[in-house]
Amino acid sequence: MLTYRVRAPRAVPPTVFVLLSAFSRAPGAEATNAVPAAETVMPAIVVTATREARPARETPCAMSVLSAGVLREDKAARTVPDALRAEPGIMAQKTAHAQGSPYIRGFTGYRNLFLIDGVRLNNSVFRDGPNQYWSTVDPLGLSRLEVVRGPFSVLYGSDAIGGTVNAVTRGAQDLRPGSGWDRSLYYRYADAENAHVARLETIGRATANLVLTAGYSYKDFGDVRGGKSVGVQPRTGYGERDWDAKAEYFVGDNAWLVLAHQSVDIDDAWRTHKTVHGIDWAGLTVGEELRRALDQNRDLTYLQYHHLDLHGPVEEIHAGVSRHLQSETQDRLRTGDRHDVQGFDVETAGAFFTLKSPSPAGRLIYGAEFYRDDVASYLRTLNSDGTVRATAIQGPVGDNAAYDLLGTYLQDEIPLASRLVMILGARYELARAAAGAVQDPATGERIAVAGAWDDLAGSARMLCHLNEQRTWSAFAGVSQGFRAPNLSDLTRFDTARTDEIETPSPDLDPEHYVSCEAGLKAATPELSAQLACFHTDVAGMIARTPTGRVIDGNHEVTKRNSGDGYVQGVEIDARYRVRRGLSAFGAFTYMDGRVEAYPTSGVEPVTEYIDRLMPPTGRVGLRWDGDGRYWIEGACTAASRADRLSTQDRSDSSRIPPGGTPAYTVYDLRGGWNLKEGLSLSLAVENLTDEDYRIHGSGVNEPGRNFVAAMQSTF
Numbered sequence: 001m002l003t004y005r006v007r008a009p010r011a012v013p014p015t016v017f018v019l020l021s022a023f024s025r026a027p028g029a030e031a032t033n034a035v036p037a038a039e040t041v042m043p044a045i046v047v048t049a050t051r052e053a054r055p056a057r058e059t060p061c062a063m064s065v066l067s068a069g070v071l072r073e074d075k076a077a078r079t080v081p082d083a084l085r086a087e088p089g090i091m092a093q094k095t096a097h098a099q100g101s102p103y104i105r106g107f108t109g110y111r112n113l114f115l116i117d118g119v120r121l122n123n124s125v126f127r128d129g130p131n132q133y134w135s136t137v138d139p140l141g142l143s144r145l146e147v148v149r150g151p152f153s154v155l156y157g158s159d160a161i162g163g164t165v166n167a168v169t170r171g172a173q174d175l176r177p178g179s180g181w182d183r184s185l186y187y188r189y190a191d192a193e194n195a196h197v198a199r200l201e202t203i204g205r206a207t208a209n210l211v212l213t214a215g216y217s218y219k220d221f222g223d224v225r226g227g228k229s230v231g232v233q234p235r236t237g238y239g240e241r242d243w244d245a246k247a248e249y250f251v252g253d254n255a256w257l258v259l260a261h262q263s264v265d266i267d268d269a270w271r272t273h274k275t276v277h278g279i280d281w282a283g284l285t286v287g288e289e290l291r292r293a294l295d296q297n298r299d300l301t302y303l304q305y306h307h308l309d310l311h312g313p314v315e316e317i318h319a320g321v322s323r324h325l326q327s328e329t330q331d332r333l334r335t336g337d338r339h340d341v342q343g344f345d346v347e348t349a350g351a352f353f354t355l356k357s358p359s360p361a362g363r364l365i366y367g368a369e370f371y372r373d374d375v376a377s378y379l380r381t382l383n384s385d386g387t388v389r390a391t392a393i394q395g396p397v398g399d400n401a402a403y404d405l406l407g408t409y410l411q412d413e414i415p416l417a418s419r420l421v422m423i424l425g426a427r428y429e430l431a432r433a434a435a436g437a438v439q440d441p442a443t444g445e446r447i448a449v450a451g452a453w454d455d456l457a458g459s460a461r462m463l464c465h466l467n468e469q470r471t472w473s474a475f476a477g478v479s480q481g482f483r484a485p486n487l488s489d490l491t492r493f494d495t496a497r498t499d500e501i502e503t504p505s506p507d508l509d510p511e512h513y514v515s516c517e518a519g520l521k522a523a524t525p526e527l528s529a530q531l532a533c534f535h536t537d538v539a540g541m542i543a544r545t546p547t548g549r550v551i552d553g554n555h556e557v558t559k560r561n562s563g564d565g566y567v568q569g570v571e572i573d574a575r576y577r578v579r580r581g582l583s584a585f586g587a588f589t590y591m592d593g594r595v596e597a598y599p600t601s602g603v604e605p606v607t608e609y610i611d612r613l614m615p616p617t618g619r620v621g622l623r624w625d626g627d628g629r630y631w632i633e634g635a636c637t638a639a640s641r642a643d644r645l646s647t648q649d650r651s652d653s654s655r656i657p658p659g660g661t662p663a664y665t666v667y668d669l670r671g672g673w674n675l676k677e678g679l680s681l682s683l684a685v686e687n688l689t690d691e692d693y694r695i696h697g698s699g700v701n702e703p704g705r706n707f708v709a710a711m712q713s714t715f
Helices: 014-018 068-074 080-084 487-491 647-651
Strands: 003-006 040-043 063-067 090-096 099-104 113-116 142-149 163-169 181-190 195-205 210-221 238-252 255-270 291-307 316-333 339-358 363-382 388-391 399-417 420-439 446-465 472-483 500-502 511-523 527-539 542-551 554-561 564-579 582-597 606-609 617-626 630-639 664-676 679-686 706-714
Touching (some): 068 142, 068 664, 080 090, 080 099, 399 487, 420 487, 446 487, 542 582
Parallel strands (some): 500 554
Antiparallel strands (some): 003 040, 063 142, 090 099, 142 163, 195 210, 210 238, 238 255, 255 291, 291 316, 316 339, 339 363, 363 388, 363 399, 420 446, 446 472, 511 527, 527 564, 542 554, 582 606, 582 617, 617 630, 664 679
16 A cells, blocks of 8 residues: 655644645544654545545545655656656656656646646746656655646646646655754765765754755766667756755644745756757767757745634635746757857746635535746847847747736535545636737747637546445546647747747637546555556647748748547556565556647648657566565566657657667666664666667667665754
8 A cells, every 4th residue: 555654843733744745634534632653654645636635545536646755765766757757657758868758648748737835837838748847846855746647627727638746845744753853964876877966954843833944955967878889978967956945834733834935956958869969879860959058947935824624614725825937048059150049037926725615515625726927038149259149039939928827616525425425626717828029930020929718627536435444446537628828839939849940829729638537446455556547538739730831941830729639548556565575566558649630731630649659668576675674676667669650750850760769678676775763775776787778759868777876864
């Protein structure tokens, strides 16, 4: 059974202790006046799936929870996308070593939603296809990751199509019991990545009711060494600095305030597949640009208030405001000394409230949220001495732009029988865009683009416990998804895939999705398992289409609502305790998907495979735990040849080899040792056979044989 360890400072009220990183108590949980035990082991708690805390086995959907121990030690994850790569239904593509973009149930980029403590990371400049923004979240600053697969637009609005991931940051729940202050040092070394990562962190009680958290992460990644024939991949290294701080003030037994800030700075992260530093492995083409390097900066500040166990028509209140600033700068040097710098700054103001009330039929959760993006975008052409030669009308997206998202939602949990529950939900969403400086691709003149779209989406999910012990359950559901065109869809003027340039598309309609899902869950002392089957219907998906024109040596593509399609698949994830201390685990994903597209400039659509369709992928392994002091794990991951290609895939020749991405089989060996209280060490040998391989659609190969060591000391 999936578990995570809950720890809280002694002075924190026990009701709040259960919910430090959640929005409400799990159904059936009772408040007590006793101080929690030094270490309480409980079922994995999930908030994202239903907007209230509940055990994973009580969620009517497919999901995963990755604890801090998994992120730091079991996986020793370099980035958030790396942490997700072994989860069923997920393919963690990497355009560059610093730019990972998970495909969840066939979708990536702006069709997956990322939350940080419930605050949207997504904004209106997120691109179609792979992007790097999930890599700007520091996994070392997280208490856990919650991964929910499938459309959740009813609860979270636009973009929540393939999946929704909520990153819960470090805080009071991570303070060791009986400790006034915890200071910790974490270090990770990986030789094939030439990587050194360190984090300093402190969590402690400033007063009886005030808990403070602060951390700083230093990351130095050198050039990645590929498998036995690829060798060192030049210009794949980069640097990163992260810091975060949080203050949690507990007003009473059932109320608390949170003020938090986090800052991320990623420097000189190259997209090598577009440059002369790309590799020609398996027939790939090598780019012609001399440099394409990106800097990423992100700053998030939020204030939240949570109040539980109120008496009256409203039982719980959760509210917050946030300010999110995301910046990107790209330095590009092409042949013929053509040098330009482009980028954008997006400042997002957000606000939300969520309420919980009893209803005549069950329990209501309802609320509203609002986000506004203010966007400044630029493109400057430089002379050889670095001075500005010319300034364009816009950068990668329209300049002097704004984008609003307003959503209201209602969800009712209705018990139909002692072991059967239904959850019904609905959401109204309004999106509005306006860009004052957009370059017309036909005339080169400055134009303005504006639009507004709204939608009403619904969902119905059921969970049935199949036995009295609730160790076996079945779930099923149907949910609508909705994604409004964003500024990247409407105004983008930037390079796309190999030898392509994307131009503005001001006349677009929203995308619509309907997903059906059914599955089984097991949570017995011997078996923890999850089986899910899903089918998602696609209507009006926005996709790139060639125009037949050539701009500055690149083929012009624009966007249009392509038409209908589907994505469907099967996901299996299981762990079985063979005997005390020894368990076997495995996961498997099979996926298929097709959609109407416009591979040429013709007017008639063609039905093709969806872009970057995940190949059949499986993972099996054995793990032995020695009385909590040490563990060892061996695993094998295999993926078949990714040869179900779209026209876009076949043309992306610097990332996808001719005929598709080769199959691979990779073996890993990991182990860990708790040397003493507060001191642990984990070691791993990844890719034991030093295989040359890459995840389908990536711009770099994965590391070859990689020795990884991670140490954590808390005192």
